[in-house]
Amino acid sequence: MTTPPMDPADIAASLRAAMVRELREMDAVTSESVAAALATVPRHLFAVGEPLEAAYAANSALVIKRNASGLALSSLSAAHIQAVMLEQAEIEPGMRVLEIGSGGYNAALIQELVGAAGMVVSVDIDPDIVERARTCLKTAGYDRVEVVLADAENGVPEQAPYDRIIVTAGAWDIPPEWVDQLSKVGRIVVPLRVRGRTRTIAFDRSDDVLVSRSYCLSAFVPMQGSGSFSEHIVQLAEGVVLQVDEEPQRFDVEALRQALDSPRLERWSGAAFDLPDELELFLLTNAPQVAMLHASEELVTQGHFAPSVTRGVPALISGGSFAYRTKRPNEDTGGFESGVFAHGPEAEAVAAEYVELLRRWASDHRRRGAARIQYIPKTARTSLPSRGLISKRHGAVVVSWP
Structure with a gap:
């Protein structure tokens, strides 16, 4: 005796319920009202031409x-x-x-x-x-x-x-x-x-x-x-770029290119490395001149850069020198320890400044949601602070760390 095929609507309902359960387990859903909405709306009707399994995958965009x-x-x-x-x-x-x-x-x-x-x-x-x-x-x-x-x-x-x-x-x-x-x-x-x-x-x-x-x-x-925008890309070498989204910064590009060929200085903070997205926000809003450093996987494989650069990593820049974050296993710091690789004639100074930032974050701000973010329109009757300020077209983002 053959089992009759399931009705597509029943399959969709089952997949929808499974999606909601998975989202609860991921802590993406924390309220009954959002859970009920997700359990009710037939997502597959908005994913025309896609398999039901793809429509109800909890963590995939289409x-x-x-x-x-x-x-x-x-x-x-x-x-x-x-x-x-x-x-x-x-x-x-x-x-x-x-x-x-x-x-x-x-x-x-x-x-x-x-x-x-x-x-x-x-x-x-x-x-x-x-x-x-x-x-x-x-x-x-x-x-x-x-x-x-x-x-x-x-x-x-x-x-x-x-x-x-x-x-x-x-x-x-x-x-x-x-x-x-x-x-x-x-x-x-x-x-x-x-x-x-x-x-x-x-x-x-x-x-x-x-x-x-x-x-x-x-x-x-x-x-x-x-409202569209274009990021600013500064190429330092084949497969190595600096990315700046806000106002263009002035870099000594030729000096930074020379720094790429200089010996690598390595310094370790003794501080735990975790919550990389929170740490990244802290670094991006506390360093005096910072940009996202990107390098190709090929250069990482060849040993020229740490793996952190493949997705982009905050780089602290000072004249013709730069430093960026890396990590290494260390059970004494909970699994990994944060550190710095630096290049250029001022590598020692820029590495020390970066290490101090890593230690300050680990001791004072190592938790979810530590930052306070404000958006201050140009028309606002509010004075702007000198630190944590990121200028935008219509106003400014201010990131502080209480």
Whole structure:
């Protein structure tokens, strides 16, 4: 006797339930309301043409549209990061929510959270994505979501103010229109790029300033339109670059190229190495002149660089010398010890400065969420500090370590 095949809807429901369980185990889902939304919305209807298993994979994004060069222009974010952002947003029934960047699925989740008394507006600059989102939302039964075709840099003022703004594309800055359209006690959750890394930050509005409640490392397809940005790349040698996202810094490129060929100085901090994303944020916002150093795996294999450079590592730069972080096994520090490799005529001094930063982080800030991040618009009546300041087009990011 043969077993009749399972109904596709039953398979999808089973995979959806398994996805929610996995997200709970990953601590991406911590509230019953977000769990219920994820268990209800049929994610596979927003992943047209993808296998059910791919649609319900907890930690995999699906590319929706690419440009002629194959670069992703729009994606269905991994359920993991969508869940984290919804938990950061703390959406309540009856709220008015603006989603920056459409896809459909996340807007459907938000509609579940705000309920019949709430409102969801989703805006995107790409007409193909807007049409796709409208179609998928209608198919899934979420036709109360308003999907708007516009440059998201301007928000959607017609429906403002919003209790929550959730940005689902990588942003280099926070335009004044988003702040203006946020209610006086509103919150914006935005993947904000700072010093070469993107972190999803939940900002609460406090008068004319935004103050962080939480943040986590993330990766998103970058904004299009007037909010797009281009990173600054300084090539030092074949396979070796410095990456700077904010205002261009002046480097003595020729001297740094010569430093690459100088002997490597090695110094160890005696401090534990862990929570690399938190340590990285501390280094990027406390060093006087810093950039992300990237080098190829081939150069690492040849012994020219430590493995940390393959994904990018904060490099402290002083004239024609530089230092960057590395690690080695050390049970006395809990498994690994942080250290420094330095090159150039001032290698000793720049290494000592870097080691001091590693020790200070380990002794004073070695925990999740230690940083306080503010966004201060140019129009804000607030004085800017001298430390931890990262200038942006429309304002400044200020990172402090209480």
